[in-house]
Amino acid sequence: MAAVPHFQIEDLHVAVEGKEIVRGLNLEIKGGEVHAIMGPNGTGKSTLASALMGHPAYEVTGGRVTLDGQDILEMSVDERARAGMFLAMQYPAEVSGVSNANFLRTALNARRGEGNELPVLKFHRLLQDKMKQLNIDPSFAERYLNEGFSGGEKKRNEILQMSILEPRIAILDEIDSGLDIDALKIVAESVNNLRSPNIGFLIITHYQRLLQYIVPDHVHVMMQGRIVRSGGKELAEALEAKGYDWLKEELGIVDETVGAQA
Numbered sequence: 001m002a003a004v005p006h007f008q009i010e011d012l013h014v015a016v017e018g019k020e021i022v023r024g025l026n027l028e029i030k031g032g033e034v035h036a037i038m039g040p041n042g043t044g045k046s047t048l049a050s051a052l053m054g055h056p057a058y059e060v061t062g063g064r065v066t067l068d069g070q071d072i073l074e075m076s077v078d079e080r081a082r083a084g085m086f087l088a089m090q091y092p093a094e095v096s097g098v099s100n101a102n103f104l105r106t107a108l109n110a111r112r113g114e115g116n117e118l119p120v121l122k123f124h125r126l127l128q129d130k131m132k133q134l135n136i137d138p139s140f141a142e143r144y145l146n147e148g149f150s151g152g153e154k155k156r157n158e159i160l161q162m163s164i165l166e167p168r169i170a171i172l173d174e175i176d177s178g179l180d181i182d183a184l185k186i187v188a189e190s191v192n193n194l195r196s197p198n199i200g201f202l203i204i205t206h207y208q209r210l211l212q213y214i215v216p217d218h219v220h221v222m223m224q225g226r227i228v229r230s231g232g233k234e235l236a237e238a239l240e241a242k243g244y245d246w247l248k249e250e251l252g253i254v255d256e257t258v259g260a261q262a
């Protein structure tokens, strides 16, 4: 396994129910980098995240995605996770009958590979440490995965999964929505603690607020299913202050959604 991850998306096209939603997207993320994607509603951001993780409803109709030179589009969802891809979702699923702790241990051991499983006691110590860091009540370890969790608790649980699995590429889709300000700070701190050359982040967000806490190296704006502008953190600040109209005007875009003509 290469030390520093290198994730590359080239001319990606994704269709949902036969309609092209992502339309020629290019993005390169290296270990140590935090990239943020912003963009108005309905411009394909979540579709991109789902397609990268191999959600079956999202059909890749063109382009290439590689992690350390390996074609991830050829991989099953499981294989992508084992290769070090992680997606924290906008709406995490509830799974009855599977405890958080069991789910995490199974996922971690799958990621570590056969013969390299973490002994049970060590796993529980790791879990307790991480839960404490994230201010998650210890009883959540034995509760069924996300069942009856509040919106904010689900989001924190996603970050718990991420900090235990230590992915190489972490995609956080609107992880800030539904978080109160204290939870937002805790989540941001956990992401910042994980920042290292061994991991690259793709953060999808609507608000500059999150990016004040997790300062991105690169900010991209997505409209009509592709990246239309890239910059540094000042781009997020400009969008927060002025909205998207000035950019649409500059680019001559009338309708930014993927429903519009490309």
Ligand SMILES: Nc1ncnc2c1ncn2[C@@H]1O[C@H](COP(=O)(O)OP(=O)(O)OP(=O)(O)O)[C@@H](O)[C@H]1O
Pocket (backbone or CB within 6 Å): 016, 017, 021, 039, 040, 041, 042, 043, 044, 045, 046, 047, 048, 057, 258, 259
């Ligand atoms: N599973 C699906 N079935 C049908 N249409 C879908 C599906 N997923 C996405 N779409 C459509 O694709 C388009 C882009 O949606 P997507 O959720 O990717 O946008 P987004 O940029 O993440 O929006 P938001 O900022 O509102 O979360 C929308 O028109 C949406 O209705």
